[in-house]
Amino acid sequence: MSDKLVFAADIGGTTVKLGLFRADGTLLDKWEIPTRTLQDGKHILPDVAASIREKMDREGIAPQQVAGIGFGVPGPVDENHVAIHGCDNLGWGRVPVKGDMNALLPEIPNVVAGNDANVAALGEAWLGSGKGYRNSVLFTLGTGVGGGVIIDGRIVPGRNGAAGELGHMLVKPDETVPCGCGKCGCLEQYASATGMARLAREALAACDTPSPLRDLDNVTAKDVCDHARAGDGLANEILDRFADYLARGMSFASCTVDPEVIMVGGGVSRAGDTLLEPVRRHFRKYAYHPCVDTPILAAQLGNDAGIYGCAAMVLGI
Amino acid sequence: MSDKLVFAADIGGTTVKLGLFRADGTLLDKWEIPTRTLQDGKHILPDVAASIREKMDREGIAPQQVAGIGFGVPGPVDENHVAIHGCDNLGWGRVPVKGDMNALLPEIPNVVAGNDANVAALGEAWLGSGKGYRNSVLFTLGTGVGGGVIIDGRIVPGRNGAAGELGHMLVKPDETVPCGCGKCGCLEQYASATGMARLAREALAACDTPSPLRDLDNVTAKDVCDHARAGDGLANEILDRFADYLARGMSFASCTVDPEVIMVGGGVSRAGDTLLEPVRRHFRKYAYHPCVDTPILAAQLGNDAGIYGCAAMVLGI
Numbered sequence: 001m002s003d004k005l006v007f008a009a010d011i012g013g014t015t016v017k018l019g020l021f022r023a024d025g026t027l028l029d030k031w032e033i034p035t036r037t038l039q040d041g042k043h044i045l046p047d048v049a050a051s052i053r054e055k056m057d058r059e060g061i062a063p064q065q066v067a068g069i070g071f072g073v074p075g076p077v078d079e080n081h082v083a084i085h086g087c088d089n090l091g092w093g094r095v096p097v098k099g100d101m102n103a104l105l106p107e108i109p110n111v112v113a114g115n116d117a118n119v120a121a122l123g124e125a126w127l128g129s130g131k132g133y134r135n136s137v138l139f140t141l142g143t144g145v146g147g148g149v150i151i152d153g154r155i156v157p158g159r160n161g162a163a164g165e166l167g168h169m170l171v172k173p174d175e176t177v178p179c180g181c182g183k184c185g186c187l188e189q190y191a192s193a194t195g196m197a198r199l200a201r202e203a204l205a206a207c208d209t210p211s212p213l214r215d216l217d218n219v220t221a222k223d224v225c226d227h228a229r230a231g232d233g234l235a236n237e238i239l240d241r242f243a244d245y246l247a248r249g250m251s252f253a254s255c256t257v258d259p260e261v262i263m264v265g266g267g268v269s270r271a272g273d274t275l276l277e278p279v280r281r282h283f284r285k286y287a288y289h290p291c292v293d294t295p296i297l298a299a300q301l302g303n304d305a306g307i308y309g310c311a312a313m314v315l316g317i
Numbered sequence: 318m319s320d321k322l323v324f325a326a327d328i329g330g331t332t333v334k335l336g337l338f339r340a341d342g343t344l345l346d347k348w349e350i351p352t353r354t355l356q357d358g359k360h361i362l363p364d365v366a367a368s369i370r371e372k373m374d375r376e377g378i379a380p381q382q383v384a385g386i387g388f389g390v391p392g393p394v395d396e397n398h399v400a401i402h403g404c405d406n407l408g409w410g411r412v413p414v415k416g417d418m419n420a421l422l423p424e425i426p427n428v429v430a431g432n433d434a435n436v437a438a439l440g441e442a443w444l445g446s447g448k449g450y451r452n453s454v455l456f457t458l459g460t461g462v463g464g465g466v467i468i469d470g471r472i473v474p475g476r477n478g479a480a481g482e483l484g485h486m487l488v489k490p491d492e493t494v495p496c497g498c499g500k501c502g503c504l505e506q507y508a509s510a511t512g513m514a515r516l517a518r519e520a521l522a523a524c525d526t527p528s529p530l531r532d533l534d535n536v537t538a539k540d541v542c543d544h545a546r547a548g549d550g551l552a553n554e555i556l557d558r559f560a561d562y563l564a565r566g567m568s569f570a571s572c573t574v575d576p577e578v579i580m581v582g583g584g585v586s587r588a589g590d591t592l593l594e595p596v597r598r599h600f601r602k603y604a605y606h607p608c609v610d611t612p613i614l615a616a617q618l619g620n621d622a623g624i625y626g627c628a629a630m631v632l633g634i
Contacts, residue, residue, distance in 0.1 A: 076607065085607070135473075135475075135476065137573075149573060149574060151468045151469075151473055152468075152469075152471075154469075156452075156468055156574050156575075157575075158452070158574060158575025158576070158608075159452065159575050159576060159577040159608070159611065160575055160607035160608050160611075161575070161607070162571075162572070162575040162605055162607045162608050163573065163574050163575040164572075164573070164575075165572045165575070165605045165607075165608075166572055166573065168572055168605040169568065169569050169572045169573075170565055170568060170569075170603055171490075172490070173488075173489070173490065173565070174491075181605065181606060182606065183602075183603070183605075248487055248490070251486065251487060252486050252487075252569035252570075252572075252573065253569075253573045254479075255479070255481075255482045255483055255485055255486045255569075256454075256466060256480065256481070256483065256486075256569065256570045256573040256574060257466060257473050257475060257480050257573060257574065258473075258474075258475025258476050258477055258478070258479040258480040258481075258482070259475070259476060260476040285500075286487055286500070288479055288482045288485040288498065288500075289498060289499065290393065290402070290477035290478070290479045290482075291475075291476070291477050291479050294476065294477075
């Protein structure tokens with residue numbers, strides 16, 4: 001296997017990120033193609049197949065050199081590599097990713113697929129901040145909150161493809177504003193980019209404390225993190241509330257699987273230790289006592305985590 | 318392996334439950350010996366070894382017929398089958414269960430050990446209410462709340478031996494009374510036998526609603542369940558609060574690993590559907606929407622779950 005090559009395709013709502021890896025994890029090449037979601041997204045897999053075939057032709061890669069293709073898709077995936085009950089932002093209904101790809105690229109029969117957030121967790125566990133650990137949990141903080149759980153080096157997909165849906169754990173039982181999922185008090189309502197902006201609006205409205213945040217029209221998560229790092233008191237208070245909720249969610253995952261490491265990815269995680277230091281402090285408060293020192297680390301692979309994870313699935317890492 | 322025999326030893330604070338299994342899961346014999354905790358519990362493993370040897374002698378079992386011995390211990394266990402940082406109620410410090418047993422019974426070299434709550438979860442997953450499922454979570458409701466997580470048919474032990482410590486998830490952030498662990502608002506403070514008794518005391522003090530519970534000196538969890546089943550309104554309200562908190566904890570485990578089945582064991586679970594029906598109703602409210610129909614089932618093996626799980630560990634089920 002060690003001289004084999006692996007293709008990776010991380011399908012997002014706007015672009016498909018593609019990668020070509022050596023089996024040792026070396027990323028040889030990466031590129032993107034647009035995600036064509038028109039006509040129920042029926043062009044997406046043919047576009048990926050054509051792009052991979054073009055790459056093979058141009059680089060002189062023979063099919064027998066290729067160990068397989070790994071896919072990340074933005075929705076739940078069953079154990080037969082079928083995207084189930086809708087990747088809504090692709091226009092997909094039920095799409096048998098492996099079956100369709102086998103018809104499109106029969107010369108590369110080994111095709112595997114996983115949920116994009118879970119696959120990103122596997123990528124980080126393989127060669128990112130989880131490297132060297134067999135058991136880890138990733139919290140992905142973006143517009144929403146997602147994640148993935150890796151046990152014994154493998155993705156835990158879950159009965160309904162919903163393992164690692166860490167954004168929908170109840171962290172504020174007295175919440176009255178509903179989450180996008182319909183429940184109230186979900187982690188995602190606070191520990192996402194939109195959640196941080198909301199916490200900022202609430203904090204600014206609730207007090208008269210001077211803060212440079214008051215000069216901004218729309219306070220973003222980045223604004224809060226930047227001003228917190230610069231020492232603004234109110235920005236630090238907002239960040240502290242964000243960190244408190246996130247740490248509650250982390251403590252739930254910790255009591256369930258007690259991972260070796262908890263990783264934090266997604267756009268908001270770029271704030272680094274400005275964000276993670278208060279998270280670690282609150283985690284010590286909420287975690288069961290043997291687990292208070294579980295490392296909480298920033299993810300390292302950024303937007304490439306998905307393609308790394310796709311390759312890792314193929315390689316059975 | 319199929320004609321082999323397996324010994325199981327589930328060590329509790331008062332008794333050691335022992336079992337002799339066929340590899341197909343048939344329980345051939347079970348018995349108990351006292352747990353002698355004096356002198357830092359140094360007699361416990363020699364007593365188990367003597368009892369197993371006596372059983373082998375009496376039944377004419379040759380060492381080569383025995384696939385191994387599985388242990389459940391009331392504390393965390395590392396991957397080398399060492400009981401770590403203290404099984405306090407045994408008097409143990411660090412005890413290398415496998416190493417000690419290999420010295421005591423060298424003719425049966427295959428010795429494995431796990432945490433008792435995790436081992437019970439494996440037993441239920443093997444031949445109890447989780448039979449046929451590869452991924453399950455057990456909530457054990459006794460004096461406290463424990464549990465175990467089974468992924469792909471194996472115990473998830475956790476970095477600190479604390480996976481499945483489901484009783485210490487925060488379910489009531491505004492709680493001011495501390496849990497035994499030092500934190501406030503842990504699931505164990507409500508969804509245990511002692512928690513039910515506390516909820517009953519609080520409910521009785523907070524209202525004047527007539528109830529036969531008022532005639533009792535000390536209301537126990539069993540009293541609440543019995544009177545709820547008999548139709549008492551206040552008992553049903555108490556049970557409903559208990560179920561609400563338990564369902565919160567279940568929803569956290571569900572978002573993390575999305576198990577195929579959630580099992581409920583321990584003494585309190587004897588209430589059966591009187592307890593589980595409100596739990597299912599509240600779970601539908603708290604679970605992420607793809608997971609609302611996850612089966613929530615009463616455990617089936619009772620106090621034997623531990624010895625079943627010990628045997629399953631040996632057999633690599």
